[in-house]
Amino acid sequence: MDTTKNYYETDLETRISKIREIIDSSDKEVASQLCEGMHYVDIVEALDNFEDDEINTFINLLSFENIAGILENSWEEMQMLISSFFTRDQLISIFSYMNNADIADLLGVMPTYRRKDILKFMKESESNILNLILSFDEESAGGIMTTEYIALKEHLTVENALAKIKDIAPETEIIEYLFITDNHHRLKGIVDLRKLLVAPEDTTLAMLYKEFPFFVYATDDQEKASILITKYDLDILPVVNKNMAILGIITSDEIMHVIDQEYSEDILVMSGVNKYEEYDSNFFESFKNRIPWLSINMITAFIASSVVGLFSSTIETVVALSAAMPIVAGMGGNAGNQTLSIVLTSLARGEINLRNNWKLVFKEVGMGILNGAIVGTITGFILSIKYQNPFLMAIMAASMVLNMIVAGVAGFLIPLVLDHIHVDPAVSSSIMLTAFTDTCGFFIFLGLSTVFLSNLI
Amino acid sequence: MDTTKNYYETDLETRISKIREIIDSSDKEVASQLCEGMHYVDIVEALDNFEDDEINTFINLLSFENIAGILENSWEEMQMLISSFFTRDQLISIFSYMNNADIADLLGVMPTYRRKDILKFMKESESNILNLILSFDEESAGGIMTTEYIALKEHLTVENALAKIKDIAPETEIIEYLFITDNHHRLKGIVDLRKLLVAPEDTTLAMLYKEFPFFVYATDDQEKASILITKYDLDILPVVNKNMAILGIITSDEIMHVIDQEYSEDILVMSGVNKYEEYDSNFFESFKNRIPWLSINMITAFIASSVVGLFSSTIETVVALSAAMPIVAGMGGNAGNQTLSIVLTSLARGEINLRNNWKLVFKEVGMGILNGAIVGTITGFILSIKYQNPFLMAIMAASMVLNMIVAGVAGFLIPLVLDHIHVDPAVSSSIMLTAFTDTCGFFIFLGLSTVFLSNLI
Numbered sequence: 017m018d019t020t021k022n023y024y025e026t027d028l029e030t031r032i033s034k035i036r037e038i039i040d041s042s043d044k045e046v047a048s049q050l051c052e053g054m055h056y057v058d059i060v061e062a063l064d065n066f067e068d069d070e071i072n073t074f075i076n077l078l079s080f081e082n083i084a085g086i087l088e089n090s091w092e093e094m095q096m097l098i099s100s101f102f103t104r105d106q107l108i109s110i111f112s113y114m115n116n117a118d119i120a121d122l123l124g125v126m127p128t129y130r131r132k133d134i135l136k137f138m139k140e141s142e143s144n145i146l147n148l149i150l151s152f153d154e155e156s157a158g159g160i161m162t163t164e165y166i167a168l169k170e171h172l173t174v175e176n177a178l179a180k181i182k183d184i185a186p187e188t189e190i191i192e193y194l195f196i197t198d199n200h201h202r203l204k205g206i207v208d209l210r211k212l213l214v215a216p217e218d219t220t221l222a223m224l225y226k227e228f229p230f231f232v233y234a235t236d237d238q239e240k241a242s243i244l245i246t247k248y249d250l251d252i253l254p255v256v257n258k259n260m261a262i263l264g265i266i267t268s269d270e271i272m273h274v275i276d277q278e279y280s281e282d283i284l285v286m287s288g289v290n291k292y293e294e295y296d297s298n299f300f301e302s303f304k305n306r307i308p309w310l311s312i313n314m315i316t317a318f319i320a321s322s323v324v325g326l327f328s329s330t331i332e333t334v335v336a337l338s339a340a341m342p343i344v345a346g347m348g349g350n351a352g353n354q355t356l357s358i359v360l361t362s363l364a365r366g367e368i369n370l371r372n373n374w375k376l377v378f379k380e381v382g383m384g385i386l387n388g389a390i391v392g393t394i395t396g397f398i399l400s401i402k403y404q405n406p407f408l409m410a411i412m413a414a415s416m417v418l419n420m421i422v423a424g425v426a427g428f429l430i431p432l433v434l435d436h437i438h439v440d441p442a443v444s445s446s447i448m449l450t451a452f453t454d455t456c457g458f459f460i461f462l463g464l465s466t467v468f469l470s471n472l473i
Numbered sequence: 474m475d476t477t478k479n480y481y482e483t484d485l486e487t488r489i490s491k492i493r494e495i496i497d498s499s500d501k502e503v504a505s506q507l508c509e510g511m512h513y514v515d516i517v518e519a520l521d522n523f524e525d526d527e528i529n530t531f532i533n534l535l536s537f538e539n540i541a542g543i544l545e546n547s548w549e550e551m552q553m554l555i556s557s558f559f560t561r562d563q564l565i566s567i568f569s570y571m572n573n574a575d576i577a578d579l580l581g582v583m584p585t586y587r588r589k590d591i592l593k594f595m596k597e598s599e600s601n602i603l604n605l606i607l608s609f610d611e612e613s614a615g616g617i618m619t620t621e622y623i624a625l626k627e628h629l630t631v632e633n634a635l636a637k638i639k640d641i642a643p644e645t646e647i648i649e650y651l652f653i654t655d656n657h658h659r660l661k662g663i664v665d666l667r668k669l670l671v672a673p674e675d676t677t678l679a680m681l682y683k684e685f686p687f688f689v690y691a692t693d694d695q696e697k698a699s700i701l702i703t704k705y706d707l708d709i710l711p712v713v714n715k716n717m718a719i720l721g722i723i724t725s726d727e728i729m730h731v732i733d734q735e736y737s738e739d740i741l742v743m744s745g746v747n748k749y750e751e752y753d754s755n756f757f758e759s760f761k762n763r764i765p766w767l768s769i770n771m772i773t774a775f776i777a778s779s780v781v782g783l784f785s786s787t788i789e790t791v792v793a794l795s796a797a798m799p800i801v802a803g804m805g806g807n808a809g810n811q812t813l814s815i816v817l818t819s820l821a822r823g824e825i826n827l828r829n830n831w832k833l834v835f836k837e838v839g840m841g842i843l844n845g846a847i848v849g850t851i852t853g854f855i856l857s858i859k860y861q862n863p864f865l866m867a868i869m870a871a872s873m874v875l876n877m878i879v880a881g882v883a884g885f886l887i888p889l890v891l892d893h894i895h896v897d898p899a900v901s902s903s904i905m906l907t908a909f910t911d912t913c914g915f916f917i918f919l920g921l922s923t924v925f926l927s928n929l930i
Contacts, residue, residue: 028829055686055705089706182670191667192649210648213639229512246733248512249546251726269708269725272732276703279736280818283743287814288807295819299836303843306811313807314848317800318855324796325859331788331795338788338795339781342802343774346911350745350770354763357744361737362752372485379756386760391771398775402782454803 026054031062039066039073047077056082056089064094072101080106084113092125099126104134111138117162120149148263157241158234160274161255161264164188167195168221170204175217181209190267193252196225201261203231203254231256234263238274243366245271282364282442288313309447316451320345323455327462334472336403337465340412343395345457348419351387352449355380355427360442363435370432380424385417392416407471415461419453422460426452483511488519496523496530504534513539513546521551529558537563541570549582556583561591568595574619577606605720614698615691617731618712618721621645624652625678627661632674638666647724650709653682658718660688660711688713691720695731700823702728739821739899745770766904773908777802780912784919791929793860794922797869800852802914805876808844809906812837812884817899820892827889837881842874849873864928872918876910879917883909 031054038047051059063071063086075083075098087095087110099107099122111119123131123146131150135143145163152158166188168177181191194207205225215224231254232241245253245268255264284293288309293302324331324341331338362368396412399405430448431441465472488511495504508516520528520543532540532555544552544567556564556579568576580588580603588607592600602620609615623645625634638648651664662682672681688711689698702710702725712721741750745766750759781788781798788795819825853869856862887905888898922929 057705190649192647245726246729248514249726249730268729269702269706272703272725272729273706275729275732275736276822279732279740280821283736283740283818284814286740287810289811289814293815295815295825295830295833299839302836302840306808306840307844307847309811310804310808310844310848313804314800314852317803318852320803321796321800324799325793328792328796332792335785335789336782338798339778339785341795342781342799342911342915343771343778345799346774346777346907347767347770350767351763353744354746354766357741357746358750358752361740364737365733368752373752376752379759382756383759383763387764387767390764391767395771395775450803454799458799 026058028062028065031058032065035059035062035066035074038077039070042073042077044077047074048079048082051078051082051085056085060086060090060094068097071097075101080110081113084110087122088114088118095122096125104130104137107134108138115162115164116142116145116149117160117164120146123150124154152234155238156234157232157236157238157255157266158263160238160241160270161234161266162190162270163264165190165193165195165252165265167197167201167262168207170196170198170220170222170225172221173217174212174215174219174221174224177212177221181212190252190265194221195254195262195265196221197262200259203228203256203260203262206252228254230254231260232266233258239278239364239366241266242271242274242278246275246365278364282360285440285443286360286446288447312447316447316454319451320454320458323458324462327458327466330462330466330469333469334465336399336405336408337462337472340395340399340408341458341461344412344415344419344461345454347391347395347416348423348453348457349450351384351420352423352427352453353446355383355424356431356445356449359428359431360445363431363441368432370436374429374432377425377428380428381421384421384424388417388420389413391420405472407468411461411464411468411472415457415464418460419457422456423449423453483515485519485522488515489522492516492519492523492531495534496527499530499534501534504531505536505539508535508539508542513542517543517547517551525554528554532558537567538570541567544579545571545575552579553582561587561594564591565595572619572621573599573602573606574617574621577603581607581611609691612695613691614689614693614695614712614723615720617695617698617727618691618723619647619727620721622647622650622652622709622722624654624658624719625664627653627655627677627679627682629678630674631669631672631676631678631681634669634678638669647709647722651678652711652719652722653678654719657716660685660713660717660719685711687711688717689723690715696735696823698723699728699731699735703732703822735821739817742897742900743817743903745904769904773904773911776908777911777915780915781919784915784923787919787923787926790926791922793856793862793865794919794929797852797856797865798915798918801869801872801876801918802911804848804852804873805880805910805914806907808841808877809880809884809910810903812840812881813888813902813906816885816888817902820888820898825889827893831886831889834882834885837885838878841878841881845874845877846870848877862929864925868918868921868925868929872914872921875917876914879913880906880910 034050038050063074066074075086078086083098087098090098102110123134135146149158149161149163166181166184168180172180177194192209194209194212196204196207198204205227207221207224207226211224230244230248230250232244234255234257241253244250245266251268253266254262255266256262284290288306290305293305359368392413392415393409395416396409399412400409426449431445434441434444491507495507520531523531532543535543540555544555547555559567580591592603606615606618606620623638623641625637629637634651638651649666651666651669653661653664655661662684664678664681664683668681687701687705687707689701691712691714698710701707702723708725710723711719712723713719741747745763747762750762816825849870849872850866852873853866856869857866883906888902891898891901
């Protein structure tokens with residue numbers, strides 16, 4: 017292997033200038049060489065820097081096979097653009113180089129009338145499978161499954177099975193596992209191809225297959241498939257309908273993308289960013305994504321602020337309180353976020369739920385008491401020296417303990433309750449938590465200070 | 474397939490009571506039935522609820538093959554415990570049911586003297602491979618690779634190759650791809666097993682293989698492998714040494730775990746939790762994990778608080794400022810976190826770096842001006858009515874714009890600079906960001922108020 021062939025190391029500038037040359041010269045030969053020497057992903061990344069009509073020129077220099085490769089590796093907007101360059105019949109020819117899952121994705125981004133028109137003109141066996149995949153939600157097990165697997169009837173002999181496999185292998189995604197079904201296409205179990213290769217030729221598959229206890233229904237959420245595959249370290253997971261007939265399979269490398277997607281979404285939505293925003297989204301898009309969340313934050317900030325306003329006469333009397341109060345609120349937010357992040361990652365892995373684990377809330381209460389006492393005493397000690405007021409220490413310690421209990425309980429219960437009522441906890445937990453810890457933090461600290469005001473003066 | 478065989482649906486209580494029965498009866502027969510009817514992952518999860526000596530009793534009822542299964546599916550502490558129950562020779566027998574990557578993991582958690590002792594008594598061919606894997610960092614490509622793949626010399630014919638594959642297939646993890654090497658074990662390319670199955674018997678592999686442009690060095694970080702496999706949708710990635718000799722392969726399902734691990738770590742460390750804390754970690758462990766971060770937060774909270782202290786005479790004069798100032802600081806934190814989360818997820822995907830993308834900082838400046846102007850004007854308008862002071866609006870709007878610029882720039886640059894100097898940005902970005910936005914928020918707002926104090930009274 018030639019080390020200079022590490023195409024993925026080619027930098028973006030080089031790739032862009034190569035594509036520029038090809039567009040300027042309209043040289044089909046060079047265009048096809050480019051597709052051979054570079055990964056489609058890298059070509060698509062570079063194409064993103066060109067105008068629509070330039071992309072049109074470039075794409076039309078390519079063979080249908082290469083166009084299929086480009087389409088499979090494009091994101092939605094690019095797929096919509098490129099597919100708009102072609103007629104129905106051209107697209108059907110391009111589809112012959114793509115697998116069903118990718119064709120379904122592509123049809124899914126097209127306008128309905130176009131999709132229907134194309135499906136009408138495809139082979140019926142093809143369009144039936146595509147219609148099936150398209151009938152499931154994009155983020156369901158049926159929506160991400162592949163239909164390119166090998167299913168064999170249990171009465172076949174090893175010899176017949178091997179002949180069949182040679183026949184259909186080129187069209188399948190997975191050949192390592194063979195799915196064994198009865199005459200009603202119901203899944204009986206799986207056979208490892210290795211076992212088949214070394215078995216006597218006249219054995220029947222019924223004697224070879226092993227039951228496979230894992231499956232998902234096509235309508236199940238992709239997250240269920242992701243949890244099963246990750247937890248039990250599965251290479252493949254069959255997707256079945258209500259009658260246990262096999263419809264497709266989900267592979268561990270598809271799940272890799274699901275995990276990648278769901279986690280980045282979690283990180284983004286936890287911070288109040290729309291999950292579709294990218295680091296290089298354009299200015300207006302980013303603005304549109306971020307301002308709604310900032311507006312919600314503004315409302316909760318106002319609530320916290322008006323709690324402070326309630327105690328303005330206390331603050332007027334002991335102005336040092338205004339410097340101390342953000343510490344109580346802020347530390348509560350931090351402590352609550354620690355709990356929240358643990359609950360959210362455990363939820364993503366399907367390890368925790370409200371019904372089975374609510375008792376752990378007492379651990380958070382204990383944690384709030386202990387951490388609050390430590391942090392509160394230190395903070396109070398320093399402040400009481402600085403402002404020469406020993407009572408500040410007691411009030412600070414008590415407020416910190418109380419607010420950290422609030423923080424722990426809220427950080428623990430908010431995501432679990434949201435999950436329980438089927439609201440995505442990643443989206444709303446963090447803002448609700450901060451609203452709680454800020455408002456309670458100010459209220460507890462300024463409230464206690466007001467009650468013991470005579471001691472503070 | 475019998476739907477009642479969905480072992481993964483068996484709840485924890487049932488599994489615990491089954492294991493309890495087995496321990497009480499010491500019935501080897503029932504123990505082995507349990508292992509057949511349940512996934513090892515589920516058994517290990519239940520075992521975690523027993524005392525060490527109970528676990529010892531249970532494990533000793535099992536066959537070596539089942540013990541191997543339990544060990545492969547255990548986390549570190551459980552592996553350490555279980556392996557301590559056995560002698561060197563017993564462990565070597567158990568290893569015969571495990572693959573090299575798992576054996577290396579297990580040896581890695583043992584005390585050094587034990588590891589050395591075991592390796593000394595293993596077959597040399599085995600211990601050489603294990604020593605090789607153990608020589609790499611746990612989180613490097615070499616540390617996560619599997620050595621169970623099929624490598625064939627290029628001069629072999631299809632007939633010879635198929636005979637060899639039948640021979641070694643049972644021991645390999647991946648049979649779909651065959652790695653073709655020259656006489657020096659240097660990787661030349663790969664052949665898809667499907668292609669081999671349909672090729673004429675006398676063809677040589679040299680005529681069949683396709684170059685494969687992707688590889689990682691064994692010393693590369695696992696994240697590099699993860700990025701390549703995800704970006705280019707690879708099923709497998711060869712791991713080579715400096716001479717391009719193939720040492721092992723990384724599969725997409727191994728990467729699934731890497732992604733899962735790295736993202737949850739990111740979410741946890743972003744919120745100031747040690748990456749090893751679980752939702753059910755015991756109280757003292759959780760306390761130990763969380764208090765250091767809270768202490769660091771306390772320091773930054775003090776810095777912000779002392780900025781407020783600087784302006785106490787201003788606050789004394791216009792006490793409404795104390796209610797308004799948390800809004801400026803808080804909104805800055807929120808806006809900064811939006812930017813931060815986008816940069817962090819892009820960094821995790823290897824899409825962004827300081828050198829190529831620093832110019833995007835200007836977008837964040839623009840975003841700060843626009844969002845700050847909108848949020849600041851609304852906030853200022855409401856406050857100026859509430860406190861009947863029109864100047865408050867101008868000061869609020871100006872402070873919000875300035876602090877949101879600070880927030881955007883800090884949220885963008887902090888993670889990129891940390892990444893550039895090879896500090897994990899997930900760990901420290903968020904605390905640095907909040908320190909910035911709080912301190913600057915208070916300083917800007919109270920500073921401007923002090924300058925224009927005469928207008929506020």
